[in-house]
Amino acid sequence: MKNSLIKFTFITSFLIGAAQLSAQTISYDSIADDNSRQDTLTFVEDFSDAKYALNALFVSSDSLSFKLNKINANGAISATVADDTLTISALKDGYGQASVEVTATNTADQTTLSQLISVIVTAVDDPPALNPDNRFVDYYSNQLTANKNIFIDCVNGFVDVDDDGYGLTITFTNLSNAAAGYTDLDTSMVTDIGNGQFNIAVAASTKYAGNVHITADASGKSFTKTVKLVIDNAPALIDAEDPITVNEDFASFKKK
Numbered sequence: 001m002k003n004s005l006i007k008f009t010f011i012t013s014f015l016i017g018a019a020q021l022s023a024q025t026i027s028y029d030s031i032a033d034d035n036s037r038q039d040t041l042t043f044v045e046d047f048s049d050a051k052y053a054l055n056a057l058f059v060s061s062d063s064l065s066f067k068l069n070k071i072n073a074n075g076a077i078s079a080t081v082a083d084d085t086l087t088i089s090a091l092k093d094g095y096g097q098a099s100v101e102v103t104a105t106n107t108a109d110q111t112t113l114s115q116l117i118s119v120i121v122t123a124v125d126d127p128p129a130l131n132p133d134n135r136f137v138d139y140y141s142n143q144l145t146a147n148k149n150i151f152i153d154c155v156n157g158f159v160d161v162d163d164d165g166y167g168l169t170i171t172f173t174n175l176s177n178a179a180a181g182y183t184d185l186d187t188s189m190v191t192d193i194g195n196g197q198f199n200i201a202v203a204a205s206t207k208y209a210g211n212v213h214i215t216a217d218a219s220g221k222s223f224t225k226t227v228k229l230v231i232d233n234a235p236a237l238i239d240a241e242d243p244i245t246v247n248e249d250f251a252s253f254k255k256k
Helices: none
Strands: 009-013 022-025 037-044 050-053 064-072 077-082 085-090 096-106 112-122 139-141 148-153 167-174 190-194 197-202 208-218 221-231
Touching: 037 085, 064 077, 077 096, 085 096, 167 197
Parallel strands: 037 112, 139 221
Antiparallel strands: 009 022, 009 050, 050 085, 064 096, 077 085, 096 112, 148 197, 167 208, 190 197, 208 221
């Protein structure tokens, strides 16, 4: 029995048990001296799973079985073969040159034919992300008796998988207003003390309530972590002028 190599077909729609497949042909780069195909598939980092019909890559008059012979993932891809389908998947934030080799076996006479497929995953500029070991916390306090700096520690607060550095900014969204007795938080209160650390200057005997937005920006892509800053009077119990006296098994009551 003779195996021959035909065009490699990219499956854009795959339905189990369906009689037809919607497919798009991928052109190959060149043919080597031994008449083998030189296929290169190109993806963009974090691509969706790509499925390929192996019975369109190999052809025989007999039944064929398929296996993933080897993979050079290079931190960019993973691959599996199930029945007659090759699936290539992205590894998160991975990119570079990789390859997979698929082997077809003629089930009648056990002859085999292998095909190496090169894979190129091109990098994209990823936004910064929150470091799970960040030190960001909400800040709640009663009104202060003296002016104070609220310390915002952004050291190791974010990570950038591209390792091209990021800038930090702090902005605010105020949650109350002057009519309710609060003073707005604004960027003039922020001092960058270096090394990813900031102070927010708040005044004594002053109420504030706002969201503090800490933004890391790298090459125009950003990630924002939000914490709360609330300085207010804690609720206090007003002493009753008279004790409350009720009879046994009293009904509920309200005191204003």
